Amino acid sequence: MVSIFIVDDDENLHRVYRSFFTMKGIDVIASAFDGSEAVKIFGKLNPRPDILLMDYRMPNKDGVSTTKEIKQIDPASKIIFLSADETARDQAFKAGAISFLIKPVRFAHLLQTISEVLDHQ
Amino acid sequence: MRPPTNHSNGLINENSSIHRSRFVRIIEAAGALVVGMNTQGQITLFNKRCEEVTGYSEKEVLGKTIFPLLIPEDELAGVLERFRRLVNGKLPTYSPQVHWITKTGEKRLMQWNNTFVTDEMGKVEEIFGIGIEITEWKKAQQALKESETQYQSLFDSVPVGLYRTTPDGQILEINPALVAMLGYEDKEELIKRNASEFYVDATARKRWKALIEQEEVVRGFEVQFRRRDGQIIWVELNARAIRNEKGEVYCYEGNLEDITKRKETEIALLAAHHRSEFLLDLMAHDLNNINQGIMLALELIENDDQLPPHLRESVRDTLAQVERSADLIANVKRFQSLKIEPRLLGSRDLSPPFHAAVRAVERAFPNKQLFLTTNIEDGKYQISGDGFITELFFNLLHNAMKMDSNTFVKVEVQANTVEKGEFLKIQIMDQGPGVPNSEKKRIFSHYKEDSAGERGSGVGLTLVQRIIQRYGGQIWVQDRIEGDYTQGANFVLLLPRGED
Structure with a gap:
């Protein structure tokens, strides 16, 4: 089963992501609502998630800084950005993101991206 | 007449070895006027230069009194006073400026130096005036003075x-x-x-x-x-x-x-611009987060097998509305960047941005399929443009996909060079509902409040027109099949060609 870690400051999005992923047989193994919390949780996760879904604009620590720290903990981690802020694209890739999607995105597109990322393993 | 000469005290005396005619020749060589008078003021000598300036010949004036003949009435008193002093053997301490009246009545200004000749007893016998004409110089000086006055007046006012x-x-x-x-x-x-x-x-x-x-x-x-x-x-x-x-x-x-007022206005404008950018960015970001939540929630409902068919239809319609809202936000942001980004046009291969737009449109309509026929290939057509070429074709193709209610959407895009190779003509032909004649001209105008749901609502086509204006091109819409708009629209673009 594919496992996923959702990092986003929007509670409502957490709920719909979880419902969808559960419906599609994807295991949401962790959730964080800001960057600092995400780093803290990620450090303790064992096994690591197959995919991290990362927002950009979040309190305490943004998605780019969070990605850098998570990549330091586990350089093999696969981080997909899902943000409404297109300007963060270049920074996200520099920090180590593997894909960048702009909100709003259809779930089918999100699933396809996850599948492509996992296929490249 | 004894030959005059300059004496150390300014006098000319009879002992001089210089002959009078030699004296006159020397003075004439310098272009000066030389006039001689006896103590009565009668003219005894009137050289060539005097003749040239006054128009009188020496013959005409010899023996005549100089004062009423050549001196204007308003200067007469001063001239007579100086003349009396000369007769009494007193040389003037300055060079007076005196007008002469010519034969034709014209006034000419002269600057004079006077000297005289004495007899053995030292009594003045003959008086000489040596002058230069300064009429033009005086005029020039006057003009200069006036010009300086005008300059000063301008400078001051x-x-x-x-x-x-x-x-x-x-x-x-x-x-x-x-x-x-x-x-x-x-x-x-x-x-x-x-x-x-x-x-x-x-x-x-x-x-x-x-x-x-x-x-x-x-x-x-x-x-x-x-x-x-x-x-x-x-x-x-x-x-x-x-x-x-x-x-x-x-x-x-x-x-x-x-420029304080102008600068304050500029600063206030810049601040307002930054504020509006900040608010636009905030609004776009937050609205798209909300859109994401709504979109996924609607998709969840759509995926529910128990959902009655009529509600499924409503959910799909609402999903389309959410997508429209996201498109609108994206286009407003593109408008903003179109205003901000400097216009740096260069020659670009049309194919990569065009095909990037095709891929983006395909992703935007996961439930539709685009059947595209085109002659645009890598390296075939160059246009003069910038980073907005993808936006241009994305909006045109998006419009074609959106307007066609079929699941399989047929679009033909043909490019060819026109106007002696200076322009590239690109036709985007769809098989959607078409554009009635009454709509053809105003389809690119901004904010069509009465056109909700029609082709051209929103800002997509307005953005297209702005990009084309930026490139120095033109766009219009015509019927795909001339005379029958219901057979689909043909968007025609004329874009300046880039260098091959």
Whole structure:
């Protein structure tokens, strides 16, 4: 089963992501609502998630800084950005993101991206 | 007549070895007028130059009294007084300027030097006037004076500050407008200051000096000045360097304009612009987060097998509305960047941005399929454009996909060069509902409030038109099948070609 870690400051999005992923047989193994919390949780996760879904604009620590720290903990981690802020694209890739999607995105597109990322393993 | 000569005391005496005719020739060689008179004022000598200037021949004037003949009435008294003094053996201490009246009645101005000849007893026998005509010189001098007066009047009355300063900041000249602008009582008070004292930022004058000494002329240098009362104003300096014969800068001269109001407006506008950008960014970001939640929630509902068919239809319609809202936000942001980004056009291969737009449109309509026929291939067509080419085709293709209610959407895109190869004509032909004639011209206009749901609502096509204007091209819409708009639309673009 594919496992996923959702990092986003929007509670409502957490709920719909979880419902969808559960419906599609994807295991949401962790959730964080800001960057600092995400780093803290990620450090303790064992096994690591197959995919991290990362927002950009979040309190305490943004998605780019969070990605850098998570990549330091586990350089093999696969981080997909899902943000409404297109300007963060270049920074996200520099920090180590593997894909960048702009909100709003259809779930089918999100699933396809996850599948492509996992296929490249 | 004894030959005249210059004596050490200015007299000409009979002992001179220079003959009178030699004396006259020498004077004539210098282009001077020479007139001789006896003590009665009767003309005894009238040289060639006198003849030229007055129009009288020597023959005509010899023996006649000079005063009523050549001297104007209003100068007569002064001339007679000087003449009497000469008769009494007193040389004038200055060179008087006296008019002569010519034969035709014209007044000519002459500057005179007088001398006389005496007899053995020292009594004055003959008086000589040696003159040069200064009529034209006097006119030129008068014109110069008038010009200087006019310049001074302009300098004093012009509402722009004018100045002249030395490189070390000494103020050489300054006009009343500048005195008032800097809040001083009078010119004298201001001229004691050093120009560098007015600069709020001391390094600004150094930068300005470096610039003017290198460029000779500096225009539109904007800087802050401090007035006498401490108030800070914005000024624009325009100046040039004046160099001396050695090529060294002697002074700077220029004008200075108070641009405080303009600058304050610019600053306020910039702040408003930044605020609007910030708000737009915030709104776009937050709305798209909300859209994401709504979109996924609707998709969840859509995926529910128990959902009645009529509600499924409503959910799909609502999903389409959410997508429209996201498109609208994206286009408003693109509008903003279209205004901000500088126009740097270059020759670009049409194919990569066109096909990137095709892929983006396909992703935007996961439930539809695009059947595209095109002759646009890598390296085949070059256009003069910038990074907005993808946006241009994305919006046109998106419009075609959106308007066609079929799941399989057929679009044909054909490009060919026209106008002797200067332009590329691109036709985007769809098989959607088409554009009625009444709509064809206004389809690209912004905010069509009465067109909800029709082709062209939103800002997508307006954005297309703006991009084409940016490239110096044209766009219009015609029927795919001429005369029957219901067979689909043909969007025709004329874009300047790039270099192959």
